[in-house]
Amino acid sequence: MPLPQTILALELSTARGSVALVSDGEIIFSADFVSHRSHNSMLYGPLREALALCSSRPDAVAVGTGPGSYTGVRIAIAAAQGIGLAAQSRIIGFPSICAAPTDATTYNLVGDARRGGWYHAQVTDSHLVGEVTIHSEDELAAKMDARRDETWITFDENLNLAGTTIPAVCPTASKLAEVASRWTASDWDRHETTEPLQPIYLREAFITTPKRSHLVVTEPTP
Amino acid sequence: MPDCILALESSCDETAAAICTLDGTLLASSISSQADIHRRYGGVVPEVASRNHILHVRPLVEEVLAQAKITLDDCAAFAATSGPGLVSSLLIGTSMAKSLAVTTGRPYLAVNHMEGHLLSPFIGANGPVRPCIALIVSGGHTMLVKVRAVGDYQLLGRTRDDAAGEAFDKIAKMIGLPYPGGPEIDKSARTGNPKAFDFPRSFLDGRSLEFSFSGLKTAVLYELPKLDLTQPQIIADLSASVQEAIVEVLVEKLLLAAQVHQEKLITVSGGVSCNAHLRSRLQKGASKAGLELLLAEPALCTDNAGMIAFTAAQRFRQGHTSPIETDVDPNLSIISS
Numbered sequence: 001m002p003l004p005q006t007i008l009a010l011e012l013s014t015a016r017g018s019v020a021l022v023s024d025g026e027i028i029f030s031a032d033f034v035s036h037r038s039h040n041s042m043l044y045g046p047l048r049e050a051l052a053l054c055s056s057r058p059d060a061v062a063v064g065t066g067p068g069s070y071t072g073v074r075i076a077i078a079a080a081q082g083i084g085l086a087a088q089s090r091i092i093g094f095p096s097i098c099a100a101p102t103d104a105t106t107y108n109l110v111g112d113a114r115r116g117g118w119y120h121a122q123v124t125d126s127h128l129v130g131e132v133t134i135h136s137e138d139e140l141a142a143k144m145d146a147r148r149d150e151t152w153i154t155f156d157e158n159l160n161l162a163g164t165t166i167p168a169v170c171p172t173a174s175k176l177a178e179v180a181s182r183w184t185a186s187d188w189d190r191h192e193t194t195e196p197l198q199p200i201y202l203r204e205a206f207i208t209t210p211k212r213s214h215l216v217v218t219e220p221t222p
Numbered sequence: 223m224p225d226c227i228l229a230l231e232s233s234c235d236e237t238a239a240a241i242c243t244l245d246g247t248l249l250a251s252s253i254s255s256q257a258d259i260h261r262r263y264g265g266v267v268p269e270v271a272s273r274n275h276i277l278h279v280r281p282l283v284e285e286v287l288a289q290a291k292i293t294l295d296d297c298a299a300f301a302a303t304s305g306p307g308l309v310s311s312l313l314i315g316t317s318m319a320k321s322l323a324v325t326t327g328r329p330y331l332a333v334n335h336m337e338g339h340l341l342s343p344f345i346g347a348n349g350p351v352r353p354c355i356a357l358i359v360s361g362g363h364t365m366l367v368k369v370r371a372v373g374d375y376q377l378l379g380r381t382r383d384d385a386a387g388e389a390f391d392k393i394a395k396m397i398g399l400p401y402p403g404g405p406e407i408d409k410s411a412r413t414g415n416p417k418a419f420d421f422p423r424s425f426l427d428g429r430s431l432e433f434s435f436s437g438l439k440t441a442v443l444y445e446l447p448k449l450d451l452t453q454p455q456i457i458a459d460l461s462a463s464v465q466e467a468i469v470e471v472l473v474e475k476l477l478l479a480a481q482v483h484q485e486k487l488i489t490v491s492g493g494v495s496c497n498a499h500l501r502s503r504l505q506k507g508a509s510k511a512g513l514e515l516l517l518a519e520p521a522l523c524t525d526n527a528g529m530i531a532f533t534a535a536q537r538f539r540q541g542h543t544s545p546i547e548t549d550v551d552p553n554l555s556i557i558s559s
Contacts, residue, residue, distance in 0.1 A: 056325050071310050074313065078279060078315075082319070085283060086294055197276075
C-alpha cells in the first residue's frame with residue numbers, strides 16, 4: 001500500500017481541540033479552538049475547511065487517542081470513522097501524548113488519572129516508551145526526583161506535584177500530522193490495527209452501586 | 223439522484239443505524255443492544271454505554287448500507303438523535319453523522335429522540351403523518367401530545383414524577399425481577415390475577431391529562447413486607463396488579479385526551495407500548511370509543527434508528543436541515559423542535 005501523502009489529523013483529548021492537514025510533508029491547514037464541553041459543535045467548521053483543501057479525500061486520518069478527555073477522544077474517533085468511511089481513507093489512532101509540542105526528543109508526561117492517581121508516560125522520538133502507568137502522588141514524586149534532569153510536562157492546567165509546577169502544553173493536530181507524515185510503511189502497519197479504535201482508557205469505567213436500597217419498608221416492632 | 227437518509231441513534235444504551243427513503247419507507251435498520259451489559263448493574267451506566275457505542279457505530283453504518291444495498295452516494299442527508307439523552311452517548315452518533323455529512327457535502331439533520339417516538343406509529347402505515355393525539359410512554363417519558371402536523375406539537379400532559387416505564391422498572395426491582403423490569407413484569411403478569419391487589423390509580427383531578435406513578439410505587443412498597451416474595455404466584459399477582467394499575471391510567475387518559483380535543487386518531491409509541499396488556503386494552507378502548515388506533519410496531523417501540531430516519535425524512539421533505547454546529551442537548555424538548 002502506498003504511503004499516505006495527504007493526512008488529516010484530529011486532536012480533541014484536551015480542552016484545546018485542533019484539526020490539521022498535511023500534504024507531501026507540509027502542513028497546509030491547521031486550526032484550533034478552546035472548548036470544555038462543545039468540541040462537537042466547534043470541530044466541524046475547521047474540518048469542513050480542511051476537507052475542502054483535499055477534495056474531501058485525505059489518504060489517511062490520524063486521531064489522537066489520549067489519554068485525556070474520553071468524551072473528546074470519542075468525538076474525534078467517531079468523526080474519523082465517518083470521514084474514513086466516506087472518503088475510503090485509512091484511519092489510525094495515535095497516543096496524543098506523542099504529539100506534545102516540545103523540542104525535547106525524550107520527555108515525561110504526567111497527568112491527573114482521577115480517583116487519586118496520576119498517569120506517567122515516557123516518549124522518545126514521538127514514540128511511547130513502554131506503557132502508560134498509574135501511580136500514587138508519592139510514587140510519582142519519587143519517580144520525578146529520580147529523573148529530575150529529564151524533561152517533565154503535562155497537559156493539565158496548573159499541575160503542581162511534589163512542590164514543582166509542571167510546565168503545561170497541549171497536544172496538537174499539527175504535531176500529530178507532522179509525526180504521521182514522517183512514518184515509514186512499517187510504522188503505518190504498526191499503528192493501523194483491525195481492532196476498533198477507542199480512547200486510551202486509564203482505568204475501568206467507574207461504577208457506583210447503592211450500598212442499600214432506600215426503598216425498604218419493614219413491619220413496625222409491636 | 224440521492225433519495226435516502228441514513229440516521230444514527232445513540233441516546234442511551236442502544237447503538238442503532240437505519241436507512242429510509244425520502245418518502246419514509248424503511249430500507250434497513252440495525253441495533254446493537256447493550257441490555258445484557260447493563261443488566262448486571264441494574265441500570266444504564268453512561269460511561270459503559272459510551273465505551274460500547276464507539277465500538278459499534280461504524281460497523282452498524284456499514285451493515286445498514288449493505289442491508290439496503292446502497293452506498294453513501296445514495297444518501298441525500300445524514301441524521302442523528304441530538305437529544306434528549308445521555309450527553310456522552312449522543313455525541314457519538316451525532317459526530318459520526320456530522321462527519322459523513324461534511325465529507326460527502328450533504329446536509330445534516332439533528333433529530334429529537336421524542337419526535338422519533340412520536341412519529342414511529344406512522345412508519346409503514348401507508349400514508350402521511352396525520353393530526354392525532356399521541357401517547358409516548360417509555361422508561362424516561364410519559365406524555366400526551368396533540369399532533370397537528372410534523373413539527374407542530376402541543377404538550378397536553380406529562381408525568382409529574384416517575385415515567386410509566388420507570389415505575390415498571392423500579393417496582394420490578396423491588397419485587398426481585400431482573401432489569402429491565404418492564405418486559406419481566408409483562409411476562410410474569412400473564413399468569414397473575416390483576417385484581418389480587420387493589421393498587422391506587424392516580425387520575426389526579428379527574429379531567430387532568432397529567433400522570434403520576436410515584437403513589438403506586440409507594441403502595442407496592444408498603445405491601446411487600448406482608449408478602450412471601452419467594453412464591454411465584456405472589457410475584458405473578460403483584461405483576462398483574464401493578465400492570466393493570468398503570469395500563470388503566472394510560473388508556474383512560476389517552477381516551478380522555480382524544481375526547482377533549484375531538485381527535486379521531488390516537489397513536490401510542492415508546493418502549494412501554496411493547497407491553498402486550500397495554501396493546502390489548504388500547505385496541506379494546508379505541509374500538510369502543512370509535513377511534514382509529516395506530517401502534518408503533520414492536521421492533522420500533524424501543525430505541526431504534528428507524529424512527530430517527532423516518533422523522534428526518536419528514537423534516538427534510540419540509541425543507542429543514544440543521545447547522546453543522548448544532549450541539550447535543552440532553553434535555554431537548556419536543557415542543558421546541
